Amino acid sequence: MLKARDFGFRAKAVEKGEEALQCLNDEVKVVLLDLGLPGMSGFELLERLEKEHPGMPSVVLTAADRAEDAVRALKLGAYDYQTKPFDLEDLFLSLRHASKLREVQQENEELRASLSDAAPIGEMVAEAPVMVELLKKARKVAPIQSTVLLTGESGVGKGALARFIHASGGAPGSPFVTVSCPALPRELLESELFGHEKGAFTGAIKRRMGKIEAARGGTLFLDEIGDMPMDLQPKLLNVLQDREFQRVGGEERIKADFRLVAATNIDFEEKIRAGEFREDLFYRLNVIPLELPPLRERPEDVPALMEKILAGISKRRKCGVIRVESAAQNRLTAYRWPGNVREVENVLERASAFCDDRTIRVADLPPFIQGGDEPAASVALPVGLSGLTLEQLEVEAIRQTLAACEGNKAEAARRLGIAEKSVYNKMRRYGISLN
Numbered sequence: 336m337l338k339a340r341d342f343g344f345r346a347k348a349v350e351k352g353e354e355a356l357q358c359l360n361d362e363v364k365v366v367l368l369d370l371g372l373p374g375m376s377g378f379e380l381l382e383r384l385e386k387e388h389p390g391m392p393s394v395v396l397t398a399a400d401r402a403e404d405a406v407r408a409l410k411l412g413a414y415d416y417q418t419k420p421f422d423l424e425d426l427f428l429s430l431r432h433a434s435k436l437r438e439v440q441q442e443n444e445e446l447r448a449s450l451s452d453a454a455p456i457g458e459m460v461a462e463a464p465v466m467v468e469l470l471k472k473a474r475k476v477a478p479i480q481s482t483v484l485l486t487g488e489s490g491v492g493k494g495a496l497a498r499f500i501h502a503s504g505g506a507p508g509s510p511f512v513t514v515s516c517p518a519l520p521r522e523l524l525e526s527e528l529f530g531h532e533k534g535a536f537t538g539a540i541k542r543r544m545g546k547i548e549a550a551r552g553g554t555l556f557l558d559e560i561g562d563m564p565m566d567l568q569p570k571l572l573n574v575l576q577d578r579e580f581q582r583v584g585g586e587e588r589i590k591a592d593f594r595l596v597a598a599t600n601i602d603f604e605e606k607i608r609a610g611e612f613r614e615d616l617f618y619r620l621n622v623i624p625l626e627l628p629p630l631r632e633r634p635e636d637v638p639a640l641m642e643k644i645l646a647g648i649s650k651r652r653k654c655g656v657i658r659v660e661s662a663a664q665n666r667l668t669a670y671r672w673p674g675n676v677r678e679v680e681n682v683l684e685r686a687s688a689f690c691d692d693r694t695i696r697v698a699d700l701p702p703f704i705q706g707g708d709e710p711a712a713s714v715a716l717p718v719g720l721s722g723l724t725l726e727q728l729e730v731e732a733i734r735q736t737l738a739a740c741e742g743n744k745a746e747a748a749r750r751l752g753i754a755e756k757s758v759y760n761k762m763r764r765y766g767i768s769l770n
C-alpha cells in the first residue's frame with residue numbers, strides 16, 4: 336500500500352481540529368482536513384487556520400460533493416477541495432502545489448524583509464562599516480551644496496553615490512544632469528556643457544541649452560572628469576570660480592546655479608604631473624573628496640547587493656523570486672569582483688537568464704567564478720594569431736573585451752588597462768561598433 340512518504344511527505348495524524356491547531360509548527364507544510372470533524376467543524380478549522388496561522392496552506396478532502404461547500408471552503412482560504420473517492424496522485428499533487436505556493440510566499444516575505452534591512456539608506460546598499468560611514472558623510476554634505484569629488488574604480492558606485500547625494504540634499508524635483516567626459520569629442524563636449532548660439536559653428540542651426548543650464552537648481556554630475564580635454568579645463572574652472580558662463584559663440588553671461596559632483600577612476604596626481612590635468616582645477620574640485628572602496632575591500636556588501644540586484648531582475652522580468660544555491664553563493668562571495676558592482680550586475684543578469692527553476696547554480700556562473708580565476712582569463716585572443724598585424728590584434732582585443740563586458744566601455748577600459756577615453760578613440764579610429 337502506498338504511503339505519504341512515497342509522495343515525499345511525512346504525515347502527522349490527529350483526530351480533532353483543536354489538536355491540529357495545537358500541533359502546527361514550522362515543520363508542517365500543509366494541512367489536509369475533512370469537513371465533518373468531531374467537535375470543531377472543518378469550516379471552523381479553516382477560519383481559525385486563517386486567523387491563527389495565516390499563510391498555512393490547506394486542502395479539503397471530504398465525502399460531501401456539494402458545490403456550495405466547496406465554494407465556502409475555498410472562500411475560507413482552502414487551496415483545493417477534493418471529494419471521496421479520490422485519486423491518490425491527484426491528492427498529493429494538490430498538497431505539493433499548496434505547500435510549494437507557501438514556500439514561495441515565505442521566500443518572498445524574507446526577501447522583502449532582508450532588502451529593507453540591506454538598503455536602509457536610500458537606494459544604495461551599505462552593509463560594510465566603511466560604506467555605512469561613507470554614506471553618513473555623503474548625507475551630511477548633501478545639503479551644503481559644496482563640490483564633491485568621488486573617486487574609486489570603475490563600477491564601484493560613483494554614479495549611484497552622486498544620485499544618492501542629489502536625492503539626499505537637492506530640492507525635491509530638481510534636475511540631476513550627467514555628462515560623461517570621455518564619451519564626446521572635445522567640440523561636442525564643450526557645446527554639451529555650455530550650450531551654443533545659433534551659427535556658433537557649422538551645424539549649429541539653432542540655439543541649444545547646455546547641461547550646465549539644464550542643471551539649474553540641481554546637480555551636474557561630471558563623470559570621468561579626469562578625461563576632460565586640457566583646453567576645456569580653464570572654462571570649467573571659470574564657471575566654478577565666477578558662477579557664470581557663456582554659451583559657445585555667445586556674449587551673454589549666464590548665471591551658473593548648480594551643485595557639481597565630479598567623479599574619476601584615475602590618479603589625479605599622475606595626471607597633474609604628466610601635464611594632463613590642471614592643478615588649480617583639481618583643487619577646485621577636491622573640496623569634499625569621497626573615496627569609494629573597491630568591492631573586494633568590503634565583502635560584507637556582496638550578499639546584500641546580490642539580493643537587491645536579483646530582486647530588481649525578478650521585478651523587471653515579472654518572474655518569481657530568483658534564488659542562489661548555497662554552493663553558488665559561496666563562489667560568488669569568495670570572488671574578488673575586479674569589475675565591482677557593475678560586474679555583480681552583469682554576472683547575475685546572465686546567470687539568472689540561463690538558470691533552471693529560477694535557481695542559480697554553480698554551473699550557471701562564468702568559468703572564472705566557478706574556478707576562482709580572474710576574468711582576464713576569459714578574454715582569450717583567437718588561436719592562430721600569426722599573420723595578424725599588431726593593429727588587428729588590438730582591434731580583436733578591444734572587440735572581445737567589449738563583448739565580455741557587454742559593451743560597457745568603462746569596464747572594458749579597466750580590463751584593457753587603458754583610459755576610457757582611449758576606448759572611445761580606438762573604437763572611432765578602427766570603426767568598432769557594439770553589434
Ligand SMILES: Nc1ncnc2c1ncn2[C@@H]1O[C@H](COP(=O)(O)OP(=O)(O)OP(=O)(O)O)[C@@H](O)[C@H]1O
Nearest residue numbers: 458459460488489490491492493494495676677745
Ligand atoms: N552600493 C550600491 N548599492 C546598490 N547599487 C549599487 C551600489 N553601488 C553601485 N551600484 C550599482 O552598480 C552599477 C554600477 O555603479 P555606477 O555606475 O554608479 O559605478 P561607477 O563607479 O560610476 O562606474 P564608472 O566609473 O564605470 O562610471 C549601477 O547600476 C549602480 O546602480
